[in-house]
Amino acid sequence: MQVLYFGLGNPCGQQRPRLLCVIVGFLFKSFRRREGRLNLTLSGQSDRPWVDEDLQDDTQITKQHNEEEDDDWLDSAEEEENVRHISYTPVRYSVTEMLERSGQFYSLMNLRRSVRFISPEPVPREVIENVIRTAGTSPSGAHTEPWTFVVVSDTEVKKRIREIVEDEELINYQQRMGLKWVHDLKRLRTNWVKEYLDVAPYLILVFKQTYGVLPGGKKKTHYYNEISVSISCGILLAALQNAGLVTVTTTPLNCGPQLRSLLQRPANEKLLMLLPVGLPASDAMVPELKRKELKDIMISV
Amino acid sequence: MQVLYFGLGNPCGQQRPRLLCVIVGFLFKSFRRREGRLNLTLSGQSDRPWVDEDLQDDTQITKQHNEEEDDDWLDSAEEEENVRHISYTPVRYSVTEMLERSGQFYSLMNLRRSVRFISPEPVPREVIENVIRTAGTSPSGAHTEPWTFVVVSDTEVKKRIREIVEDEELINYQQRMGLKWVHDLKRLRTNWVKEYLDVAPYLILVFKQTYGVLPGGKKKTHYYNEISVSISCGILLAALQNAGLVTVTTTPLNCGPQLRSLLQRPANEKLLMLLPVGLPASDAMVPELKRKELKDIMISV
Structure with missing residues (x-):
């Protein structure tokens, strides 16, 4: 408990109440910190803003993590500023084919069992x-x-x-x-x-x-x-x-x-x-x- | 703050330290309560025992819910004691067919894009x-x-x-x-x-x-x-x-x-x-x- 007095330089008489104030303050702070951390893990509208309220995603992201990385994560070779876009022209099935294929795939999947x-x-x-x-x-x-x-x-x-x-x-x-x-x-x-x-x-x-x-x-x-x-x-x-x-x-x-x-x-x-x-x-x-x-x-x- | 003194019947001199002790105790208690509630929602080894520690499933089940329902949920027509078991004999492909089919399905899925x-x-x-x-x-x-x-x-x-x-x-x-x-x-x-x-x-x-x-x-x-x-x-x-x-x-x-x-x-x-x-x-x-x-x-x- 000595460390709590450090820098307070307080004469005896009022020592105990101040000590307790410090403890109260400490508990408040640790309570808030804990609360913050839990919110962060839960839904955290403020700290994990991109997580939907209805989803229980546990993606690991913290404010600290964000702040630390926003400066240089762009340097990663993996993260290019602009990905080139290409045209997408997949095979087109006729209506008959779509009906047949979707029906066949359903039949195949419907036979699946655990x-x-x-x-x-x-x-x-x-x-x-x-x-x-x-x-x-x-x-x-x-x-x-x-x-x-x-x-x-x-x-x-x-x-x-x-x-x-x-x-x-x-x-x-x-x-x-x-x-x-x-x-x-x-x-x-x-x-x-x-x-x-x-x-x-x-x-x-x-x-x-x-x-x-x-x-x-x-x-x-x-x-x-x-x-x-x-x-x-x-x-x-x-x-x-x-x-x-x-x-x-x-x-x-x-x-x-x-x-x-x-x-x-x-x-x-x-x-x-x-x-x-x-x-x-x-x-x-x-x-x-x-x-x-x-x-x-x-x-x- | 009057209520915190209730029953303590304490003479003045030592009043303040005791008051602070009560506050400390109160904060501790509310901290623990809060922690408990959050655990229940998160993983709750004790209250939601079937939820894996590593998964963030948000299935809604509470101890209360369990206790309330264990008595009569068997009455539901939906829940039969013994489901009949049947033999499962799906089509068998040759090794060549398995290789072909798995390769074709990969090619088809690999063309999928958002x-x-x-x-x-x-x-x-x-x-x-x-x-x-x-x-x-x-x-x-x-x-x-x-x-x-x-x-x-x-x-x-x-x-x-x-x-x-x-x-x-x-x-x-x-x-x-x-x-x-x-x-x-x-x-x-x-x-x-x-x-x-x-x-x-x-x-x-x-x-x-x-x-x-x-x-x-x-x-x-x-x-x-x-x-x-x-x-x-x-x-x-x-x-x-x-x-x-x-x-x-x-x-x-x-x-x-x-x-x-x-x-x-x-x-x-x-x-x-x-x-x-x-x-x-x-x-x-x-x-x-x-x-x-x-x-x-x-x-x-």
């Missing part, structure tokens, strides 16, 4: 590369492409991932989850045993880059990174389905830090999804679920 | 219905299908949407946005004039349902709703590209409440994205951007 029974049969690496390339065509906030797809085929690493996920899931099921969620999953016969994690020929771990790192080591803001990476996962799922491969979309609870560490991913990357990928097992079963009808998901105005 | 110059030419409604149906095949947390696609073709409504978005965007650009973001967009020659909003034959406004409403009026938790709806948007973008239609993925800043009100969407729905959809204008231009190479987005382990 499959937990994956065959250990090998799948050519080139097919996996093609689906990842396809995911990489996704749009992203300010074209930051904030995704990293870690494709695991190593048996030992898959085994270790399974251990990490199952250990955490068991804790989740037993201790952390609300009854509702456990019940919802029970209904779909999911439990914490994830055999597919070391049976599937590939595990694709999708990381969102919460910020980028410029060549000089400075941070680069990745706008709407979680939404961008989720969109790319949608395109990835479409690509897998188109290739005849199956997966199940999983978001392993609280395994992110351990898996990031296991796979030696940098601090700016956070696990968004884990997709076991392969051919469906010959005895694969899926719950007989219905999808909502068009009238229940589309409103015409 | 296009701001949309032709007013009509597009058959059935094509739009097919792409929305396709988006509706997306997986979702506990199969909650938490999406609503509002398809606007009415001229007056499109005009009103444009007004709302442009008014807000102008404010965003001028007052709220950080220099970095304005610069990033300038680089892509975006500004707050959104002509496509009343030129495109369709606007698809994608709403995420932050919770569901059961027949009896009780709330139903929609796990990971923002991620689920973003995945469905990825599949929607793939479907549009496959049909020869173009769009640009936009997240209009702070327009959600006004647009929700204009379109009379219920309180549980929040705007995630706004996609103007149509054929590309014959003179459409796009920035000459490169995509990252495979080696920069895929890590093999």
Whole structure:
């Protein structure tokens, strides 16, 4: 507490009240600072002005970060003042073709199911590369492409991932989850045993880059990174389905830090999804679920 | 300040220090309370146990909500204890077919660009219905299908949407946005004039349902709703590209409440994205951007 007196040069009698004033002031300040930091992380109309009120984007940007970088982030080779514009003349389909193609694609995608029974049969690496390339065509906030797809085929690493996920899931099921969620999953016969994690020929771990790192080591803001990476996962799922491969979309609870560490991913990357990928097992079963009808998901105005 | 003395019954001399101690205690308490409330909204390991630490999901569930509903949510006709399981035997492609199909799909998706110059030419409604149906095949947390696609073709409504978005965007650009973001967009020659909003034959406004409403009026938790709806948007973008239609993925800043009100969407729905959809204008231009190479987005382990 000595340090609080430093520079106040106060005679004894009034010492204690002043000390307390200093403490009060200190607490007020730390309270406001804390509040500020939390606002910044939440929605921060003032500090993160470009984040929509309705979205829960966790893009990492701070006022300090902005102030620090506004001066020289233009120097990056990556950031050109004016990108050349080119004409865009894609192939045009006739109305008949549009109807046919959109109907066929719907039929193909409508056969997709989340499959937990994956065959250990090998799948050519080139097919996996093609689906990842396809995911990489996704749009992203300010074209930051904030995704990293870690494709695991190593048996030992898959085994270790399974251990990490199952250990955490068991804790989740037993201790952390609300009854509702456990019940919802029970209904779909999911439990914490994830055999597919070391049976599937590939595990694709999708990381969102919460910020980028410029060549000089400075941070680069990745706008709407979680939404961008989720969109790319949608395109990835479409690509897998188109290739005849199956997966199940999983978001392993609280395994992110351990898996990031296991796979030696940098601090700016956070696990968004884990997709076991392969051919469906010959005895694969899926719950007989219905999808909502068009009238229940589309409103015409 | 009288009330702070109540019950302390303290003689004068030591009055001030005690008063300050009470203030300190009060500040500490309000600080902790505030912190607690924010945690609940953020990640809340204890109160929202199923939400991953690394994800910023804003699914609406509270302890109170859980406690209130655990008793009778089973009564809902929607929630069956055991869903029947059926065998899943999709078509199997040969290795050659898998390679071909995955390569072709990549080529098709790689031609997709975000296009701001949309032709007013009509597009058959059935094509739009097919792409929305396709988006509706997306997986979702506990199969909650938490999406609503509002398809606007009415001229007056499109005009009103444009007004709302442009008014807000102008404010965003001028007052709220950080220099970095304005610069990033300038680089892509975006500004707050959104002509496509009343030129495109369709606007698809994608709403995420932050919770569901059961027949009896009780709330139903929609796990990971923002991620689920973003995945469905990825599949929607793939479907549009496959049909020869173009769009640009936009997240209009702070327009959600006004647009929700204009379109009379219920309180549980929040705007995630706004996609103007149509054929590309014959003179459409796009920035000459490169995509990252495979080696920069895929890590093999």
